[in-house]
Amino acid sequence: DQVLHIVPETFQQVQLLQHLCSSLLLDLWKPLLPEDIGAGEDLHMRVPAPLVQEVKDSLDQHMISYSVLIPDVQELVDHSMPRERNSPRQVPDGYDYTQYHPMEEIYQWMTEIQNSNSELVTQHYLGNTVENRPMYYLKISQPSDKTKKIIWMDCGIHAREWITPAFCQWFVKEILQNYKSDPKISRFLQNLDLYILPVLNIDGYIYSWEEDRLWRKNRSPHMNGTCYGTDLNRNFNSSWGSIGVSYNCSSIIFCGSGPESEPETKAVAQLIERKKSDILCYLTIHSYGQYILIPYGSTTEPPSNSEELMYVGEKAAAALMEKYGTSYEVGSTSLILYSNSGSSRDWAHMIGIPFSYTFELRDKGTHGFVLPPDQIQPTCEETM
Amino acid sequence: DIDGVGHKYHLELVLEDVLDKDSTVNCTAEILYHLGNKNIAPDVQFTIEGELKNTDEADNIFYNRIKSLEKELVAENIPDNHGNISPEMEPVRLLAWVASGYVIWQNSTENTKFQLAQIKHVKQVKRSDEYLEFDFMILLHEMVSQEIIPWQMTVLWHPQHGVQVTR
Numbered sequence: 126d127q128v129l130h131i132v133p134e135t136f137q138q139v140q141l142l143q144h145l146c147s148s149l150l151l152d153l154w155k156p157l158l159p160e161d162i163g164a165g166e167d168l169h170m171r172v173p174a175p176l177v178q179e180v181k182d183s184l185d186q187h188m189i190s191y192s193v194l195i196p197d198v199q200e201l202v203d204h205s206m207p208r209e210r211n212s213p214r215q216v217p218d219g220y221d222y223t224q225y226h227p228m229e230e231i232y233q234w235m236t237e238i239q240n241s242n243s244e245l246v247t248q249h250y251l252g253n254t255v256e257n258r259p260m261y262y263l264k265i266s267q268p269s270d271k272t273k274k275i276i277w278m279d280c281g282i283h284a285r286e287w288i289t290p291a292f293c294q295w296f297v298k299e300i301l302q303n304y305k306s307d308p309k310i311s312r313f314l315q316n317l318d319l320y321i322l323p324v325l326n327i328d329g330y331i332y333s334w335e336e337d338r339l340w341r342k343n344r345s346p347h348m349n350g351t352c353y354g355t356d357l358n359r360n361f362n363s364s365w366g367s368i369g370v371s372y373n374c375s376s377i378i379f380c381g382s383g384p385e386s387e388p389e390t391k392a393v394a395q396l397i398e399r400k401k402s403d404i405l406c407y408l409t410i411h412s413y414g415q416y417i418l419i420p421y422g423s424t425t426e427p428p429s430n431s432e433e434l435m436y437v438g439e440k441a442a443a444a445l446m447e448k449y450g451t452s453y454e455v456g457s458t459s460l461i462l463y464s465n466s467g468s469s470r471d472w473a474h475m476i477g478i479p480f481s482y483t484f485e486l487r488d489k490g491t492h493g494f495v496l497p498p499d500q501i502q503p504t505c506e507e508t509m
Numbered sequence: 510d511i512d513g514v515g516h517k518y519h520l521e522l523v524l525e526d527v528l529d530k531d532s533t534v535n536c537t538a539e540i541l542y543h544l545g546n547k548n549i550a551p552d553v554q555f556t557i558e559g560e561l562k563n564t565d566e567a568d569n570i571f572y573n574r575i576k577s578l579e580k581e582l583v584a585e586n587i588p589d590n591h592g593n594i595s596p597e598m599e600p601v602r603l604l605a606w607v608a609s610g611y612v613i614w615q616n617s618t619e620n621t622k623f624q625l626a627q628i629k630h631v632k633q634v635k636r637s638d639e640y641l642e643f644d645f646m647i648l649l650h651e652m653v654s655q656e657i658i659p660w661q662m663t664v665l666w667h668p669q670h671g672v673q674v675t676r
Contacts, residue, residue: 377657490625494626
């Protein structure tokens, strides 16, 4: 099938084209109806493959010039089709969890999630970003008279790691779709509250959509606006500024002007500090590399409960591998990855949260940060 | 540790075909990172157990397709920001991958871990001989520093004569 572009010059040509469209029942893309075809106006019509030659001959015969707007409609359709959705209804309806979404849509999604699941979900304000955007987290909590321990999970601390906000959204959807039917999840929620921050570095995320796909830091201006961005995962108050950082704004691992110098860091730290006695587990989601990382990055000294941390991490990696065979490596950041200070995971553990993990999701570098959307579902399913 | 020379690593690894996960081949390698002068690429010696898959057919199809293009190939952002690649561009990406492997090897030290992040721009260069030539602007991601490093490379390819990177 082809789509032809014609600009009729005379009324005679208009009549001819109207006749052609009606008699051959051609699919008019522009305008909507044959009667709206006008001289000097764009006409786009889709011609089924078997009729293409006939239509072109007819146009040539009547000296109507045309150009081929789309040479193969099927090809275009095939390429722009998102993944087949096999799960029935999404929560909310129609939200595609197998595609990447811009921040606008994620904000809307959060509102809708709260509205359609108000018995379980509340949206909470955390603080503002450098560029004054509101940061929200979702609290998933089953009403009960006992105080519950908290599991905190944040995604999108590094702008270019798009798979991570996708995972946070997926996670919320899975919980909400299955908490009534899945005994494991309902038991979970009887004893635990989930705090989910789908995008921590909102300004950076937006910047990676609009300007630079591989941006990592936030968007705080330095040196009179000649240099931008602090690496939020070097900005926490955990051996801040000691190793694996740069004091230069132009570096991608610039740790900021001081611990918690960035509003995003401060907003998260304030909440977690306030609730720390109830927080059982701190999870921060990154990509890529396929690791489950335990503290510390700032030193090779193991944390006090490193055996337990490793044990739980290994169990998680094993469960993850069961789904699609994806292998994750488990270990302390400073030993298996690289040294860094000021990370949120280190900080969470240092203030007393017993289980603190960084997840580095798929893949191992084949696509790296630019993970194709057809890997969103399997990545999320296995990580779940 | 080899005094005065550098660090030698002995590796036993399994190579997996990116296009066919079930196709694997065992490999042993010896890598020598030279002391001091970081401008010398590490020495690499390797042996492969068995044979790599024959790709003549796909190579020739791609070669002929490019040869028969009316205008030189030009493209940007492979993959696009969402990670998508059109089927026609897949071989171009594979070529860039192979070529970037050479660039990465030439620039690796014990403290680097490079990956090809994205092809920003590719332009075919007309040639009078049978080789295909492409000018690439690629982005490399270095894991330890987390830096994104733009790199320009010129790549020559022919199905029977393989890949050559002339920077």
